[in-house]
Amino acid sequence: PRTLVKDLKGETLILAHPNDAINEVAKKMVQNNINHLPVVDDNNKLLGIVTSWDVANAVARDKNNLTDVMTKKVIIAREEEPVDVIARRIDKNKISGLPIIDKKNQVKGMVTAEDISRLMGGD
Amino acid sequence: PRTLVKDLKGETLILAHPNDAINEVAKKMVQNNINHLPVVDDNNKLLGIVTSWDVANAVARDKNNLTDVMTKKVIIAREEEPVDVIARRIDKNKISGLPIIDKKNQVKGMVTAEDISRLMGGD
Numbered sequence: 001p002r003t004l005v006k007d008l009k010g011e012t013l014i015l016a017h018p019n020d021a022i023n024e025v026a027k028k029m030v031q032n033n034i035n036h037l038p039v040v041d042d043n044n045k046l047l048g049i050v051t052s053w054d055v056a057n058a059v060a061r062d063k064n065n066l067t068d069v070m071t072k073k074v075i076i077a078r079e080e081e082p083v084d085v086i087a088r089r090i091d092k093n094k095i096s097g098l099p100i101i102d103k104k105n106q107v108k109g110m111v112t113a114e115d116i117s118r119l120m121g122g123d
Numbered sequence: 124p125r126t127l128v129k130d131l132k133g134e135t136l137i138l139a140h141p142n143d144a145i146n147e148v149a150k151k152m153v154q155n156n157i158n159h160l161p162v163v164d165d166n167n168k169l170l171g172i173v174t175s176w177d178v179a180n181a182v183a184r185d186k187n188n189l190t191d192v193m194t195k196k197v198i199i200a201r202e203e204e205p206v207d208v209i210a211r212r213i214d215k216n217k218i219s220g221l222p223i224i225d226k227k228n229q230v231k232g233m234v235t236a237e238d239i240s241r242l243m244g245g246d
């Protein structure tokens with residue numbers, strides 16, 4: 001049977017909020033060894049995504065507000081989608097991670113190119 | 124036949140040098156839409172690697188020198204290695220990209236989790 005997104009979903013979910021300072025977002029990435037943070041509102045609804053690439057962009061262009069560097073038009077994944085569909089979505093959009101959301105647009109997790117690459121390594 | 128690293132290797136090779144400023148490194152990542160830069164000496168020999176995660180680390184810890192944030196003990200790939208071996212190396216070391224080096228320790232390219240994830244998407 002095909003591997004689904006929900007089979008890959010990790011335990012931890014680290015989030016950012018629109019008023020977070022960029023150095024706070026950077027600290028969350030460093031403390032959790034991750035590169036992708038969904039940006040959510042107070043009800044855990046998806047507002048955007050910020051990655052370590054966006055932090056590099058903030059440094060390169062001397063930007064200070066998270067809302068200036070985060071991406072608001074987010075490419076997402078759903079738990080029941082097969083992994084090969086997500087691998088093509090990653091390739092087509094030249095991204096490396098997708099927030100997993102439910103029917104109410106609430107964030108459930110994150111799936112990354114690293115998670116999918118792991119499948120190529122076999123058991 | 125098994126897919127090899129050389130079958131995945133991209134055309135462009137963007138490099139960093141140990142005296143580059145962190146904001147210069149960030150600019151190279153942004154201009155080329157990439158997250159990983161091998162750090163090389165004047166003879167193109169590998170000295171380290173710097174990623175957008177390291178730029179986030181520089182922001183989080185207020186570091187200003189590339190040599191303070193780059194990783195010097197680099198996990199590498201070689202052109203003749205099969206891709207499933209690299210996928211396991213990525214997983215084991217919790218990294219997302221490996222410089223491709225030749226017998227003289229010169230950098231030939233970069234292979235990332237995104238490149239390997241693309242294979243899961245099929246043709």
Ligand SMILES: C[S@@+](CC[C@H](N)C(=O)[O-])C[C@H]1O[C@@H](n2cnc3c(N)ncnc32)[C@H](O)[C@@H]1O
Pocket residue numbers: 049050051053054070071073074075076093094095096097098099156157158
């Ligand atoms: C185009 S990628 C280029 C570098 C590399 N491919 C990567 O994903 O980090 C960097 C940009 O993609 C955006 N991005 C990353 N994941 C995304 C997603 N799931 N939906 C929309 N944009 C995303 C980031 O916010 C960032 O501005």
Ligand SMILES: C[S@@+](CC[C@H](N)C(=O)[O-])C[C@H]1O[C@@H](n2cnc3c(N)ncnc32)[C@H](O)[C@@H]1O
Pocket residue numbers: 033034035172173174176177193194196197198199216217218219220221222
């Ligand atoms: C441990 S990873 C954690 C985040 C995520 N897995 C990633 O790869 O970006 C981040 C650190 O790994 C280091 N790193 C990335 N690629 C590497 C490689 N091929 N060899 C050694 N260290 C590497 C970076 O320099 C950075 O300090």
